[in-house]
Amino acid sequence: xxxxxxxxxxxxxxxxxxxxxxxxxxxxxxxxxxxxxxxxxxxxxxxxxxxxxxxxxxxxxxxxxxxxxxxxxxxxxxxxxxxxxxxxxxxxxxxxxxxxxxxxxxxxxxxxxxxxxxxxxxxxxxxxxxxxxxxxxxxxxxxxxx
Amino acid sequence: xxxxxxxxxxxxxxxxxxxxxxxxxxxxxxxxxxxxxxxxxxxxxxxxxxxxxxxxxxxxxxxxxxxxxxxxxxxxxxxxxxxxxxxxxxxxxxxxxxxxxxxxxxxxxxxxxxxxxxxxxxxxxxxxxxxxxxxxxxxxxxxxxxxxxxxxxxxxxxxxxxxxxx
Numbered sequence: 228x229x230x231x232x233x234x235x236x237x238x239x240x241x242x243x244x245x246x247x248x249x250x251x252x253x254x255x256x257x258x259x260x261x262x263x264x265x266x267x268x269x270x271x272x273x274x275x276x277x278x279x280x281x282x283x284x285x286x287x288x289x290x291x292x293x294x295x296x297x298x299x300x301x302x303x304x305x306x307x308x309x310x311x312x313x314x315x316x317x318x319x320x321x322x323x324x325x326x327x328x329x330x331x332x333x334x335x336x337x338x339x340x341x342x343x344x345x346x347x348x349x350x351x352x353x354x355x356x357x358x359x360x361x362x363x364x365x366x367x368x369x370x371x372x373x
Numbered sequence: 374x375x376x377x378x379x380x381x382x383x384x385x386x387x388x389x390x391x392x393x394x395x396x397x398x399x400x401x402x403x404x405x406x407x408x409x410x411x412x413x414x415x416x417x418x419x420x421x422x423x424x425x426x427x428x429x430x431x432x433x434x435x436x437x438x439x440x441x442x443x444x445x446x447x448x449x450x451x452x453x454x455x456x457x458x459x460x461x462x463x464x465x466x467x468x469x470x471x472x473x474x475x476x477x478x479x480x481x482x483x484x485x486x487x488x489x490x491x492x493x494x495x496x497x498x499x500x501x502x503x504x505x506x507x508x509x510x511x512x513x514x515x516x517x518x519x520x521x522x523x524x525x526x527x528x529x530x531x532x533x534x535x536x537x538x539x
Contacts, residue, residue: 228529237381238446245449245514249521262381263425278383301529304521324528328521332445334477350524354517355481370516372449373481 229254229298231323233305233314235276236262242306242330245372256298258291258314278309288313295321302326305344312343319347326350329358329366331373337361375501376436377406379463380444381423385411386469389461392494393440394418400501405432430454438504440497443475448482457504458488459497485510 230253234243240259257271265273272294275283291314295303303318304326305311315325329341331354337345345351345362353359354371377393379386390411397404397417404418407429414420433439433454441447443462451458460482462475476492483490487507491500 228525230525235381238444238449241446241449246518246521249518249525253525263423264381267425276383302525304525326521326524326528328517330445332443332474332478334474334481336472336474336477338474339471349528352517352520352524367520369520370518371513372517373445373452373478 228301229256231256231258231295231298231300231303231314231318233258233303233311235308235310236260236265238332239307239330240264242328242372243304246306246328250304256300258294258310260310274310284313288317292317295323299323304328306330307338307340309340311340315344315347324349327352329353329362331355331371333358335361374402374432374436375400375404375438375440376432377404377418377440378429378432378447379407379409379411379442380447381409382442382444382463382470383410384463384469384471385409385413386442386461386463387411387413388467388469388494389440389442390415390420392497396498400498402437405436407432438501440501442469443479443482445478448478448488452487452507455506457506459491459500459504460488461491461494 234240257268259265260276261273277284302324306328307330318325325348327344327348334355335357351366352369353366356368359366359368390408391413394415394417406418406420408420433450438457439451440459443460462479463469465473479490482488489500489504
């Protein structure tokens with residue numbers, strides 16, 4: 228199946244790459260930020276970092292919509308960070324399933340990204356048991372990279 | 374060689390970069406720093422801002438001790454190389470991060486003995502001296518990968534395969 232992998236270019240990318248065995252045998256493409264680290268990803272759509280350049284968020288949304296319509300992934304998977312938020316809401320609009328994996332750097336307190344995507348994510352995994360209670364009944368602990 | 378890395382975060386980590394640069398000449402071994410968005414530019418240590426995966430990984434491997442911010446990418450990489458590790462959490466009050474979640478990661482790493490945790494850069498020299506190779510802890514990574522594979526099958530329904538009738 229086709230899977231859209233959404234992550235920013237630092238630790239969130241590292242976490243996605245650590246999870247890559249889960250995507251073996253599937254057709255994947257990335258939606259990520261432009262950086263040295265993402266330049267060599269095989270299939271990727273790379274965007275200006277909108278935490279640095281707020282205005283670029285306005286071009287990010289229509290471009291991601293076009294990508295999702297063109298690629299028609301069956302699932303969107305994200306390890307964060309903030310760029311997951313617009314992608315998850317667009318995916319919801321288009322009826323594409325979403326899986327969010329909260330970063331292992333969140334032990335007790337939820338991330339803002341996590342809180343914003345929790346209402347629309349079809350599956351919500353956290354990496355510390357102590358975090359389940361902070362989110363709600365749909366959050367699930369299932370193992371950790373740390 | 375001591376490798377210092379503050380990751381890809383868009384805010385700087387001057388507190389750590391400056392303290393390591395001040396220590397550089399008295400450590401008796403070279404210091405290499407990845408300084409990210411920090412505004413302080415080292416005067417003594419060799420440094421660069423960002424680099425690709427391969428360069429950072431080879432520095433992690435070559436280092437005797439690594440001193441890093443408490444970001445996941447840096448931690449996973451350092452633990453993989455089993456290199457003695459000092460972690461310094463970025464703090465919101467110094468404009469180093471958007472919140473204080475790095476304190477939480479620091480705490481769990483310290484509790485499991487996988488890193489020497491430092492909250493105040495005053496203690497850097499002593500922490501570098503104390504750093505030890507991380508012990509191997511139970512691998513919960515496999516559980517997460519299996520859970521994710523299973524979730525993918527569940528949310529997407531049956532995989533797109535041709536039905537073969539016997």
